[in-house]
Each structure stands twice: as structure tokens, then as C-alpha cells.
Amino acid sequence: MGELTFFLGLQVQQKKDGIFISQDKYVDEILKKFGFIEAKTVSTPIENQKPLLKDEDGEEVNVHMYRSMIGSLMYLTSSRPDIMFAVCACARYQVNPKVSHLYAIKRIFRYLKGQPKLAIWYLKDSSFDLVAYTDSDYARASLDRKSTTGGCQFLGCRLISWQCKKQTVVANSTKSEYVAASSCCGQVLWIQNQLLDYGYNFMHTKIFIDNNSTICIIKNPVFHSKTKHIEIRHHFIRDCNEKKLIQMVKIHTDKNITDLLTKAFDVSRFQYLIASIGMLNF
Structure with missing residues (x-):
């Protein structure tokens, strides 16, 4: 059957010293689907200074579009733990999403635009x-x-x-x-x-x-x-x-790499955690 390159939606790129698992083709598809091909990029998927709030007085947005964006991103978390916390945080507002929540979702897509080929690296030795x-x-x-x-x-x-x-x-x-x-x-x-x-x-x-x-x-x-x-x-x-x-x-708290899945961070700390869990650009 030849060398494995695609399995259950995951792309497999085999090297001499290891394997990359990614979904960069799927990232391109959802960026095109929701119109983020020309969007400006950001360095982190979620802001660390402005937590998401219920925002009851905010302007409502299209529920179906918001849920569609959430669903697309949830599927991507099977190979992108770097966006998992941000996606889960935004998913809590699917019942009555507001403009502020849509902005947070768009930030995740802008982050993906800047990091489309980030993948999990599995070292051989x-x-x-x-x-x-x-x-x-x-x-x-x-x-x-x-x-x-x-x-x-x-x-x-x-x-x-x-x-x-x-x-x-x-x-x-x-x-x-x-x-x-x-x-x-x-x-x-x-x-x-x-x-x-x-x-x-x-x-x-x-x-x-x-x-x-x-x-x-x-x-x-x-x-x-x-x-x-x-x-x-x-x-x-x-x-x-x-x-x-x-x-x-x-x-020590600074070396607990699970922080990536529970909190929002600035750029330097975020990049350190990504590298610590073994994610690289291929």
C-alpha cells in the first residue's frame, strides 16, 4: 500500500529521525471556508489580559456560523493542543454568542493563519x-x-x-x-x-x-x-x-507544561510551552 501519509484525517510525514502528525491541509480548508486567507496574523490564540465574559448587553451574532466555526476548530484539536484551551473557552458561549465571543474565535483563526504547519513531532530515538x-x-x-x-x-x-x-x-x-x-x-x-x-x-x-x-x-x-x-x-x-x-x-510551576491546556499566556511563555510538548513547524 506504500508509505503511510494520511490516516483518519491526520497527515503523516515520515522522516529519517521521526514523524510529523499534522492537519495543515485541513487548516487551509477552514481558513478559506471562513474567509481568513488574507487576515492579519497573531502570535497567540487567546488574549491573556482580557478574559471572555458572558457579555449579556453585547450585540448578538449568527449562532449557526459561530457553532460551525467552533465545530471546525474542535476537529482540529486532535493534532493541535496549542489551540485547545482557546477553543474550549469559546465553546462555552455557543448558546448565545456575542460579538466579543466571535472576535475571540476569529483570533484563533488568525493565529492558525500564522502557524498553519505547526505539527506534533515524534522523535524516533x-x-x-x-x-x-x-x-x-x-x-x-x-x-x-x-x-x-x-x-x-x-x-x-x-x-x-x-x-x-x-x-x-x-x-x-x-x-x-x-x-x-x-x-x-x-x-x-x-x-x-x-x-x-x-x-x-x-x-x-x-x-x-x-x-x-x-x-x-x-x-x-x-x-x-x-x-x-x-x-x-x-x-x-x-x-x-x-x-x-x-x-x-x-x-515547579514554571515547568508544568500542562499550563498550555488551562491558561492563556503571553507570547514568550506560550512559545516555550509549545516547544516543551514537542510541537514544531515542518
Whole structure:
């Protein structure tokens, strides 16, 4: 059948030292579809100084066009984690979008116009250890003060999975980080089970987190009495830690690359995070 170049909407470009996974043809299609071929470019997909608000007094826009733009971008997040947080933030306003929300969506397209060939790079010669990063953006949602959960999983330096989701309840700082860690742990267990089919047994997988309180609650039973307000479904992470399926490791906040999926940043920090997760222009 020849060399693999296209699979389930993803473009595969094979090099001697690795593989690029991208959707640059799809980027060109949606830029043409929504009229952004001649648009001015921006360096980040979302503004870090102006959070999105409900804007009840703002001018309404075409709901069908807004939802169509959101749907097109959601499909693109399967290979572009750099826009995932911005797309998820804009997707929360699909019921009654305003001009300010449409402007935020257009900014994502302008960013894509400047970075159409950004792709995930899978290096051939690197370690093959399963590691994960987790983080929570505490109470940053402007509508209801809920936190955003983020997580990403790597095989060596290869990004294989990532998540971004607004939590379902309002939580204090420690609880939001605990819920994020639990969510990341669930994804790690799923990956472990998948890799068992290929003969790889990953135990004691490291999960990096920048919150000491969460690590203490997971490891030390003395603190369990302080977590009665947290839903039971999140506590399986303690059992996973006791069985040595995972290992919680403290990391400095500046080196937690999951920030890319939970917050908006300036250009320098944003570019650092993109490079850290293994995205390059091909």
C-alpha cells in the first residue's frame, strides 16, 4: 500500500529521525471556508489580559456560523493542543454568542493563519517511559468560578494524549488540583492497559504536579478526613498510589507544561510551552 501519509484525517510525514502528525491541509480548508486567507496574523490564540465574559448587553451574532466555526476548530484539536484551551473557552458561549465571543474565535483563526504547519513531532530515538503532567487553573472561569482541568501524557518526549475540561463543581484550590490529578490518573491507567496488549508493562508511572497539598492527601491517610467533601469517584487515585500503579512527583510551576491546556499566556511563555510538548513547524 506504500508509505503511510494520511490516516483518519491526520497527515503523516515520515522522516529519517521521526514523524510529523499534522492537519495543515485541513487548516487551509477552514481558513478559506471562513474567509481568513488574507487576515492579519497573531502570535497567540487567546488574549491573556482580557478574559471572555458572558457579555449579556453585547450585540448578538449568527449562532449557526459561530457553532460551525467552533465545530471546525474542535476537529482540529486532535493534532493541535496549542489551540485547545482557546477553543474550549469559546465553546462555552455557543448558546448565545456575542460579538466579543466571535472576535475571540476569529483570533484563533488568525493565529492558525500564522502557524498553519505547526505539527506534533515524534522523535524516533528517545526514551520509552510513560509519564504524565496534570494541573488545574483555579477558579478562572468568569461565568461560574469553576476550575479548568488539564492533563497530558507522554511516551518519552512524545505527546500521545491531552485533555482540557472545565470541572463540574466550584472547588477550593486543593480540591481542584486533586480532581485534576484523579482525571489524569484515569487516563494513565487506560494507557497502561492499552500498552499491555503490546507487551509493555508500565508500573509506577510518574505524574508530575505542582501542588504539594494534593500529593500529601494522596499519600498520607492522616489528611483523608479533610477530603470528605470531594466526590467518592475521585478517590481511586489513592488506591492506585498504594498499588504503585502511579507515583506523584512535585514539579515547579514554571515547568508544568500542562499550563498550555488551562491558561492563556503571553507570547514568550506560550512559545516555550509549545516547544516543551514537542510541537514544531515542518
